[in-house]
Amino acid sequence: MSAADTTTAKVPPTRQSPPPPAVAKKPPGKRSSGAGTPWLLLAPCLLILVLVLGYPLVRLVTLSFQKFGQSQLWGFQPAESVGFDNFTKVLSDDEFWQVVVRTIVFAAGSVIFTMVIGMAVALLLQRVSGWVKTLVNIALVASWGMPIIVATTVFKWLFDADYGILNALASKLPGVDLIGHNWFASGPQGLAVIMLLVVWGAVPFVVITLSAGLTQVPAELEEAARLDGAGAWGVFRHVTLPILKPIIVMLTTLSVIWDMGVFPQVFVMRNEHPEAEFQLLTTYSYDRAFVVNDYAQGSAIALLTVLLLLGVVAVYMRQMLQIGDVE
Amino acid sequence: MTAVNAVATTGTGSGTTSGTGAGSTSRPRRSKAGWNLLGLLVFLAAGFPVYWMVNTAIKPAKDAIDPDPSLLPTGFTLSNFSRALDIADFWGPVGRSLIVSLSVVAIGIVVGMLAALAISRFAFRGRKVVIVGILAVQMVPLVAMIIPVFLLLNDLEQYDKLTGLILTYLTFILPFTVWTLRGFIVNIPKELEEAAMVDGCSRTGAFIRVVFPLLAPGMVATSVYGFIQAWNEYLYALMLLSQKNQTATVWLGNFTTKHGTEYAPMMAGSTMMAVPIVVLFLLVQRKMAAGLTAGAVKG
Numbered sequence: 001m002s003a004a005d006t007t008t009a010k011v012p013p014t015r016q017s018p019p020p021p022a023v024a025k026k027p028p029g030k031r032s033s034g035a036g037t038p039w040l041l042l043a044p045c046l047l048i049l050v051l052v053l054g055y056p057l058v059r060l061v062t063l064s065f066q067k068f069g070q071s072q073l074w075g076f077q078p079a080e081s082v083g084f085d086n087f088t089k090v091l092s093d094d095e096f097w098q099v100v101v102r103t104i105v106f107a108a109g110s111v112i113f114t115m116v117i118g119m120a121v122a123l124l125l126q127r128v129s130g131w132v133k134t135l136v137n138i139a140l141v142a143s144w145g146m147p148i149i150v151a152t153t154v155f156k157w158l159f160d161a162d163y164g165i166l167n168a169l170a171s172k173l174p175g176v177d178l179i180g181h182n183w184f185a186s187g188p189q190g191l192a193v194i195m196l197l198v199v200w201g202a203v204p205f206v207v208i209t210l211s212a213g214l215t216q217v218p219a220e221l222e223e224a225a226r227l228d229g230a231g232a233w234g235v236f237r238h239v240t241l242p243i244l245k246p247i248i249v250m251l252t253t254l255s256v257i258w259d260m261g262v263f264p265q266v267f268v269m270r271n272e273h274p275e276a277e278f279q280l281l282t283t284y285s286y287d288r289a290f291v292v293n294d295y296a297q298g299s300a301i302a303l304l305t306v307l308l309l310l311g312v313v314a315v316y317m318r319q320m321l322q323i324g325d326v327e
Numbered sequence: 328m329t330a331v332n333a334v335a336t337t338g339t340g341s342g343t344t345s346g347t348g349a350g351s352t353s354r355p356r357r358s359k360a361g362w363n364l365l366g367l368l369v370f371l372a373a374g375f376p377v378y379w380m381v382n383t384a385i386k387p388a389k390d391a392i393d394p395d396p397s398l399l400p401t402g403f404t405l406s407n408f409s410r411a412l413d414i415a416d417f418w419g420p421v422g423r424s425l426i427v428s429l430s431v432v433a434i435g436i437v438v439g440m441l442a443a444l445a446i447s448r449f450a451f452r453g454r455k456v457v458i459v460g461i462l463a464v465q466m467v468p469l470v471a472m473i474i475p476v477f478l479l480l481n482d483l484e485q486y487d488k489l490t491g492l493i494l495t496y497l498t499f500i501l502p503f504t505v506w507t508l509r510g511f512i513v514n515i516p517k518e519l520e521e522a523a524m525v526d527g528c529s530r531t532g533a534f535i536r537v538v539f540p541l542l543a544p545g546m547v548a549t550s551v552y553g554f555i556q557a558w559n560e561y562l563y564a565l566m567l568l569s570q571k572n573q574t575a576t577v578w579l580g581n582f583t584t585k586h587g588t589e590y591a592p593m594m595a596g597s598t599m600m601a602v603p604i605v606v607l608f609l610l611v612q613r614k615m616a617a618g619l620t621a622g623a624v625k626g
Contacts, residue, residue: 038445042457045442045501048434053464053498056475063475073481121369128366129359136366138609139374145608146377147559149576150597154380157590163392165379179394200376208612261468264561271583282470289474290566302471313466320462321455 064300070293086300095276096284096301100308103281106191107259113199114255115248118206123236125211137208144204152268155197159183184270187277194265202258206251213247214240246322253316260309281305377601384408384598388591407595411582414592417599420578427489427574428557431496432550438497439504440546444534446505447512465502472498473566480567487569495563500553507552507615511545512538548614551607558604575600 064086066072066079090096121140125133143151158166161182170178184190217240225235241248263282266274274283281301289298382400383391388410390401411417445451446458476495477486485491515538523533564574579600582593 035451038449038451038454041441041445041449044438045461045505046457048438048494048497048501049461049464052476052479052494053467053472056472056479057467059475059478060471063478073478124362124365124369127359127362129363132363132366132370135370136373139370139377141609141612142377142605143373144612145555145605146601147561147576147604149559149561149579150380150601151376153579153593153597154376157383157594158376158379160590162394163396163590165396165398168394168396169398200373204373257466257468261470263470268561268580272580282468286470286473295474295478299474302468302474306467306471309466309468313463316466317459317462321458 060299060303060306063296064303066296068294068296068299073293073295082296086296087304090297090300090304095279099279099281099284102187102191102279103260103305106195106262106280107256110195110198110202110259110262111252111255113195114202114206114259115252117199118203118210118251119248121203121207122210122214125207126214140204140207143200144208146201148201148264149268151197151201152265155193155200156269159193187275190269190278191266194262194269197265197269198259198262202255206255209247209251210244213244217243249315250320253312256312257309257316260305281308380594380597380601383591383594385595386591388589391591391594407591408599410589410592411596411599414589414596415578415581417578417596420573420575423489423572424558424575427492427496428554430489430493431500431557432554434493435497435500435504435553436546436550439501439508439549442501442505443508443512447509448517461502461505464498465506469499469562473562476563477566486567487572489568489572492563492567492574495567496557496560499560500557503556504549504553507549508542508545511542511549514545515541544614548611551611552615555604555607 063079065081065083067082067085068079071077072079121136125136128136146154158164161167161180167178167181170176183193221239221243222235225239230238261282262280263286266278266280266283267286270278274287279287282305285298285301285305287298288301289295292298384407385403385405386401387404388407390397442461446454446461480486480488480491480495483491485494519537519541520530520533523537524530528536559576561576564577568574568577579593579596582589582596
C-alpha cells in the first residue's frame with residue numbers, strides 16, 4: 001500500500017512539471033516506508049543501461065570531436081581533440097547532404113506508406129468475414145515475425161534479375177517486359193524495392209496495434225455521428241481518428257525512428273557494399289567508420305543522425321509520458 | 328482498465344457495414360463480398376513472400392533457377408535443406424544464437440521486472456525522469472552506437488565474445504522489457520494486492536501470491552518476444568563477432584559467395600530460421616499487442 005496508491009496519481013495527463021507525485025493524496029496513517037525501495041529495484045537496470053548505453057553514448061560525442069582512426073584504435077597514437085573539424089568536414093561535403101535528403105525521403109516515404117496502408121487494412125479487417133480476417137492475420141503475423149534478415153534475403157530473391165518471380169510474373173502482363181530487368185541498377189529503383197520491403201515488414205505491427213485501438217472506439221459514438229448525418233469519411237475523421245490519435249502518434253514516431261535506422265535491409269540487399277546511390281545515413285556512417293577507418297567521422301555522422309531524430313522523439317516522449325500517467 | 332483485446336475482438340462497429348475504409352468513400356455501402364475480396368488481396372500480398380520462400384525451399388534446386396518459374400510447387404525435395412545444413416556449420420551459429428538470446432532474456436526479464444515494478448507500483452521523486460530515460464534509450468538507433476560499442480568492447484577485451492554481445496543486446500531488450508511489463512502490471516488492479524495486504528500479507532507476499540501469477544502470461548509473452556528480438560539481431564552480431572563465432576542471422580550470408588548465390592538452399596536456410604520464430608510469434612503476438620498498447624487508449 002502506501003506509496004503505491006499514489007502511483008496512479010490522479011494527475012492530469014498533460015502536466016509537464018515533475019513535482020513529488022501527489023504526496024498530499026497519500027491516505028493518512030499508512031506506512032510511508034520504502035522511499036529507497038523503487039531505486040533499489042531500478043538499480044540493476046540503470047546500472048546496465050549506463051554501462052552499455054550511457055557510456056558509449058558519451059563516447060560517441062567525445063569521439064566525434066577527436067581524430068580517431070586505425071592507429072588510435074590500435075593504440076599507436078593517442079586520440080587528440082580536433083574541435084569541430086569532423087563536423088566541418090562532414091557538413092561541407094556535398095555527398096553528406098545528398099545522403100541526408102535521400103534518407104529523409106526514404107524514411108518519410110516508408111512511414112507514410114506504412115501508416116496509410118496500415119490504417120486502411122485495420123479498417124478493412126473490421127468489415128470482412130471472420131475467415132478472411134483469420135487468413136489476413138496469419139499472413140500479417142508471418143510477415144511480422146520474419147527476421148529482417150530473412151525477409152531481406154527473400155525480397156532479394158523475389159526481385160532477382162534473372163530468376164526472380166516478380167519479373168517473370170510482371171512480364172506476363174500485356175505490354176510489360178521486365179525479363180532480366182535489374183532492379184538494383186539504379187539507386188531510386190533499388191531503394192523503392194527496399195522501401196517496399198520495409199513497408200511490408202512494418203505494416204503488420206501497425207495493423208495489429210490499430211485494430212486493438214479500433215475495438216476501443218465506442219460504437220455509440222459512431223452511431224451518434226451517423227445519426228447526425230456524418231458520412232463514412234465524416235465518422236472516421238471526427239470520431240475514429242481523434243480517439244486513435246495517441247496510438248497513431250506513437251506508431252508514427254516509432255516508424256520514423258525505425259525507418260531512419262534502416263540498415264541491414266540496404267546492407268544485405270547490396271551484398272554488404274552499398275553503392276553511393278544507395279547510401280542512407282546509417283550505412284554512410286558505417287562506411288566512414290569501418291570501411292574508410294575514420295571512426296571519428298563515422299561518429300560525427302551518427303551523432304548528426306541522432307540529433308535529426310531528436311525532434312521527432314520529443315513528440316513521442318510527451319505521448320508516452322501521458323500514457324504512463326493515465327493508469 | 329485498458330485491456331485491449333487485440334486482434335481477435337471484432338471491432339465494435341463491424342456489424343454496421345458502412346464503408347469507412349480510406350479510399351472507399353465513393354461507395355458507402357458495399358456487400359461483404361467486396362470487402363472480403365479486398366481482404367483476400369491483402370492476404371495474398373502479405374503472404375506471398377513467405378509462400379515463395381517455402382516454395383523455393385522445397386522445390387528441386389534446378390527448378391529454382393528456371394527463368395520462367397512456376398507459381399505452384401514443381402516437386403518436393405528436402406535436399407535444399409541438407410545442402411543448407413552443409414554449406415557452413417549450421418548448428419554452431421544456431422547454438423550461439425540460442426546461448427545469446429536465452430541469456431539476454433533471462434537477465435532482461437529479472438532486471439526488467441524489478442524496474443517495471445518500481446515505475447508502475449511506486450510513486451517516488453524522479454519517477455518521471457526514469458520513465459523518460461528508459462523510453463529515450465529506445466530512441467537511440469543501434470546503428471549510431473555501433474562505433475563506440477565496438478571501441479568499448481575492444482577496451483574491455485570483450486570483442487568477439489558472446490558475453491560482450493549479450494551485454495550489448497541488453498541495451499535494447501531491457502527498455503522494451505521494462506515498458507511492456509509495466510503495461511501488464513498496470514492492468515492488474517491494485518485492489519487485489521491491497522485486499523491481500525488487508526488479509527495480512529506483506530507487500531512482497533501480496534506481490535508473490537497475487538500479482539505474480541496474474542503477471543505470468545505477460546512475462547512469458549515478453550520473454551518470447553525479447554528472445555525473438557535478440558535472435559533476429561543482425562548488425563551487432565556481424566560487427567562484434569568474427570566469422571568463426573557468427574550467429575544464426577549472420578550465417579545466412581554464407582550462401583552468397585563470389586561464385587554467385589545458391590538460392591534454393593538459401594531459401595531452405597531462411598525457412599529454417601523463420602519458421603520457429605514465426606510460430607513463437609503467433610503464440611504470443613496477441614498478448615503483446617495488449618501489453619504494448621496498455622494505457623494508450625482510455626477504456
